[in-house]
Amino acid sequence: MPVGFDLADLARLDEVVATRRKIKQGQPLFNSGEVFTSLYAIRTGFFKTSVSTEDGREQVTGFQMAGEIMGLDGIVNDHHSCNAIALEDAEVCVMPFSNIEDLSREFPILQRHVHKIMSREIVRENSVMLLLGNMRAEERLAAFLLNLVQRLHARGFSKSEFVLRMTREEIGSYLGMKLETVSRTFSKFADEGIIEVKQRYVRIADPDALQKIFNPQPCI
Amino acid sequence: MPVGFDLADLARLDEVVATRRKIKQGQPLFNSGEVFTSLYAIRTGFFKTSVSTEDGREQVTGFQMAGEIMGLDGIVNDHHSCNAIALEDAEVCVMPFSNIEDLSREFPILQRHVHKIMSREIVRENSVMLLLGNMRAEERLAAFLLNLVQRLHARGFSKSEFVLRMTREEIGSYLGMKLETVSRTFSKFADEGIIEVKQRYVRIADPDALQKIFNPQPCI
DNA sequence: GACGTATCTTGATATACATCAAGTTTTCAT
DNA sequence: ATGAAAACTTGATGTATATCAAGATACGTC
Numbered sequence: 311m312p313v314g315f316d317l318a319d320l321a322r323l324d325e326v327v328a329t330r331r332k333i334k335q336g337q338p339l340f341n342s343g344e345v346f347t348s349l350y351a352i353r354t355g356f357f358k359t360s361v362s363t364e365d366g367r368e369q370v371t372g373f374q375m376a377g378e379i380m381g382l383d384g385i386v387n388d389h390h391s392c393n394a395i396a397l398e399d400a401e402v403c404v405m406p407f408s409n410i411e412d413l414s415r416e417f418p419i420l421q422r423h424v425h426k427i428m429s430r431e432i433v434r435e436n437s438v439m440l441l442l443g444n445m446r447a448e449e450r451l452a453a454f455l456l457n458l459v460q461r462l463h464a465r466g467f468s469k470s471e472f473v474l475r476m477t478r479e480e481i482g483s484y485l486g487m488k489l490e491t492v493s494r495t496f497s498k499f500a501d502e503g504i505i506e507v508k509q510r511y512v513r514i515a516d517p518d519a520l521q522k523i524f525n526p527q528p529c530i
Numbered sequence: 531m532p533v534g535f536d537l538a539d540l541a542r543l544d545e546v547v548a549t550r551r552k553i554k555q556g557q558p559l560f561n562s563g564e565v566f567t568s569l570y571a572i573r574t575g576f577f578k579t580s581v582s583t584e585d586g587r588e589q590v591t592g593f594q595m596a597g598e599i600m601g602l603d604g605i606v607n608d609h610h611s612c613n614a615i616a617l618e619d620a621e622v623c624v625m626p627f628s629n630i631e632d633l634s635r636e637f638p639i640l641q642r643h644v645h646k647i648m649s650r651e652i653v654r655e656n657s658v659m660l661l662l663g664n665m666r667a668e669e670r671l672a673a674f675l676l677n678l679v680q681r682l683h684a685r686g687f688s689k690s691e692f693v694l695r696m697t698r699e700e701i702g703s704y705l706g707m708k709l710e711t712v713s714r715t716f717s718k719f720a721d722e723g724i725i726e727v728k729q730r731y732v733r734i735a736d737p738d739a740l741q742k743i744f745n746p747q748p749c750i
Numbered sequence: 751g752a753c754g755t756a757t758c759t760t761g762a763t764a765t766a767c768a769t770c771a772a773g774t775t776t777t778c779a780t
Numbered sequence: 781a782t783g784a785a786a787a788c789t790t791g792a793t794g795t796a797t798a799t800c801a802a803g804a805t806a807c808g809t810c
Contacts, residue, residue: 361660364745369660383656385649392656411642415635422631428648429605435655436603436612440581440589442662443706447797478758486663488798493759509758509806525584667767697787708768713789729776729788 315417323417326410327351327403339380339394339402346384348406352376355400356475359383360483361392370484372434373397373458373476376465379427381407397475442486450485451495452523455505459514471513535637543640546633547571547623559600559614559622566604568626572596575620576695579603580703581612590704592654593617593678593696596685599647601627617695662706670705671715672743675725679734691733 333339357374371392374380384390414421441450463469478489499505504520506513553559577594591612594600604610634641661670683689698709719725724740726733
């Protein structure tokens with residue numbers, strides 16, 4: 311806890327994250343079009359966010375886990391422009407955005423934090439654009455697995471094995487490929503001994519090989 | 531100009547945008563890896579931003595024109611993570627981010643503005659992800675042209691004709707397709723009488739047709 | 751515990767776009 | 781003004797991934 315806060319300050323900061331909300335698996339935290347009031351910090355559980363074309367094609371724009379923030383899309387137009395769906399039973403802190411704005415005027419450290427969270431999301435999306443625009447199926451899936459395991463590891467989970475919370479179709483939507491291609495690429499990695507897969511369970515047997523697929527050596 | 535500001539306030543706000551910088555065509559405003567200090571508001575000219583894979587493939591992440599803000603990517607790590615290149619001679623306002631943070635603590639209207647700008651960028655990138663992940667070449671180019679003409683129109687330019695500032699290769703990089711495919715798709719639209727193209731010059735002859743390609747009717 | 755449904759895997763075939771190639775137009779530097 | 785380089789167009793061919801299809805596995809419900 312940073313210095314320079316007295317007890318009254320802490321109480322006010324605590325109030326921002328006071329209210330909580332539980333969301334059942336498969337249920338939306340918010341949907342595109344709904345009025346924006348709050349940001350949400352995930353306490354437990356796993357989410358996907360998505361946008362859709364008018365004719366109903368879905369694009370998964372991200373997968374979010376404990377500690378990550380959702381709802382930033384709603385600030386610009388006071389309405390959400392994407393959907394957030396729980397992929398497992400979840401609990402979030404509801405953080406009214408007007409409170410965040412009020413307090414971040416008083417506490418520069420909070421202000422800085424909010425700015426960094428938004429900037430981080432912009433940078434993440436830049437890297438997804440690179441993935442979707444330039445990479446091949448194997449590179450995309452390697453990038454996805456490495457990113458997922460790194461984030462899980464930062465939360466105290468295993469560096470090498472995990473259980474996917476999303477379907478092949480959702481992975482495919484995020485990575486711009488069809489579920490069959492996701493499945494085939496998983497099988498190919500498994501055949502090559504790079505990973506072990508059994509449905510949702512994944513173990514990364516050779517992280518270096520995966521890294522090499524993601525970062526191919528420039529041909530000299 | 532919003533109410534509630536006295537002359538002293540205005541002078542301080544004005545100071546944020548006091549310093550300017552000119553960038554020649556083809557030159558970078560900033561590059562990935564450089565230390566982040568400031569956001570930049572475009573006064574005149576046209577930019578592209580891009581990121582790259584380790585083996586040198588480039589992904590254009592956006593095209594920016596007068597009034598738009600660049601540099602948000604640098605906030606999270608105090609270093610830029612993308613490149614900003616002038617596509618024509620340009621001038622920007624250099625806005626030191628620490629000044630912006632200081633002033634936005636004092637002026638809620640500025641604070642709100644900063645938040646909206648960042649949120650808008652997140653929403654824009656969501657829609658690019660949808661484009662790259664789900665749309666076909668014709669839909670991508672239609673979306674691109676409609677977006678470009680809409681932004682130019684908002685700045686007082688023609689609703690139907692304009693001169694592209696970027697090459698076919700740069701358009702292709704942004705849209706996740708090769709320059710030949712961009713060229714062919716331009717030619718196809720021209721053959722169908724939807725647009726008129728002569729190198730960089732484009733006139734949108736049938737905006738409704740373009741809109742229909744972008745928003746295909748869901749098959750009932 | 752059995753049944754229906756969702757999810758996943760794998761094979762055969764189709765296709766949108768990439769790649770390779772050659773020629774044309776435009777731009778820019780001298 | 782002239783030549784070289786960059787940008788663009790168009791055609792022929794190749795390929796990564798989509799699509800279609802069928803079976804296998806896992807999951808949830810009564």
